[in-house]
Amino acid sequence: MKSKICQCSTSKLGSVGPEQMHVVNEGWRNEYALWHEELKVWQDELKQARENLAKVLESLETHAKKLEKHGACLTIYGQQALEHEHARAKYQRGGSGVKLAALATSHQTDVEHHAHLREIHEQVKRLHHAVVARCSLLLKTCSDDRACSKQTSLQLPIQG
Numbered sequence: 352m353k354s355k356i357c358q359c360s361t362s363k364l365g366s367v368g369p370e371q372m373h374v375v376n377e378g379w380r381n382e383y384a385l386w387h388e389e390l391k392v393w394q395d396e397l398k399q400a401r402e403n404l405a406k407v408l409e410s411l412e413t414h415a416k417k418l419e420k421h422g423a424c425l426t427i428y429g430q431q432a433l434e435h436e437h438a439r440a441k442y443q444r445g446g447s448g449v450k451l452a453a454l455a456t457s458h459q460t461d462v463e464h465h466a467h468l469r470e471i472h473e474q475v476k477r478l479h480h481a482v483v484a485r486c487s488l489l490l491k492t493c494s495d496d497r498a499c500s501k502q503t504s505l506q507l508p509i510q511g
Contacts, residue, residue, distance in 0.1 A: 414482055421475050428468060435461075 367375070435454050442451040454461075 411482070411486075414479070417475065418479070421471070424468070425472075428465075 438450040438454055442448045
């Protein structure tokens with residue numbers, strides 16, 4: 352946002368008197384004071400953001416553990432499904448149907464369990480995509496070189 356405190360151009364300064372120069376300089380001093388106040392607020396906000404990042408890192412660790420647990424559940428579920436398929440294939444080859452009969456009675460429970468796992472997987476997916484997207488956006492925002500390309504140090508004109 353462009354400052355409205357002093358909107359005179361440097362081309363007009365050569366034709367101004369001491370009083371007008373004083374007004375311009377006073378405007379600059381006010382603007383510098385405002386900039387310092389804003390800088391202090393930004394430093395306080397950055398300090399808070401850094402503290403919040405520690406909490407974010409803890410949350411990411413928790414998320415990683417949830418992903419590991421979810422992966423373990425999927426592995427176990429996959430093994431159980433494979434056992435069911437082996438029992439079915441054995442029965443079809445003329446083997447004992449005892450295990451298959453037991454699996455058939457629990458089939459409705461398995462259907463419900465699978466639906467529950469699907470729901471949990473979708474929740475994990477949505478959360479994961481949101482976390483990764485926001486982390487990527489934060490990283491991109493913080494590392495955007497264009498945001499800092501116009502920063503300059505104070506350069507005073509050399510008076511000869």
